Amino acid sequence: DAGVTQSPTHLIKTRGQQVTLRCSPISGHKSVSWYQQVLGQGPQFIFQYYEKEERGRGNFPDRFSARQFPNYSSELNVNALLLGDSALYLCASSAGLSYGYTFGSGTRLTVV
Amino acid sequence: SQQGEEDPQALSIQEGENATMNCSYKTSINNLQWYRQNSGRGLVHLILIRSNEREKHSGRLRVTLDTSKKSSSLLITASRAADTASYFCATVESGGSNYKLTFGKGTLLTVNP
16 A cells, blocks of 8 residues: 655755645545654644645644645645745644554755 | 653664653643654654553553653663664644644664664
């Protein structure tokens, strides 16, 4: 079975640009979450979607947005990129509250 | 914001030794989970312990949970060089409408051959 897949794996963008990151959850998982991990820190929660509805939003500015599609895949968009947005962006899916999350390998975003 | 702290921040041991990592958190939880991360890539789920459980085992892993002290520990027995990684605890708060994970800063474990 395929795990959580994320694309692209690496990305370099210039300040002020916009970026879209993509995630496909494990088949049958209806919940997708996004996390940002800066070097030396634990992941920080950005968004959670369940059945195409936003279920939670972390403490991130409105430049960050996301959506979930009918096939449960998801996109994370970040507008007006700042140097501080450079991080590993992780997507995770879960079968439910009593289960752990399966994480993708992440997208490493570098803003120059 | 981070939920809590792992302790120690870094741990270096020899193969065959046991490794113990601790985690403290701040709020009431539904469950606590431990993850492993190799070289800054994706996290691997190790074990989940519910708030009404006190101890759980999975292979060489043993997790304890003390909700009165808001703390948990992860024990890896008979460590191997392949166990070298960062280990994170993450909590799911109770009563929320979602089940986001709130992570600590992690413990970097180095197992020397």
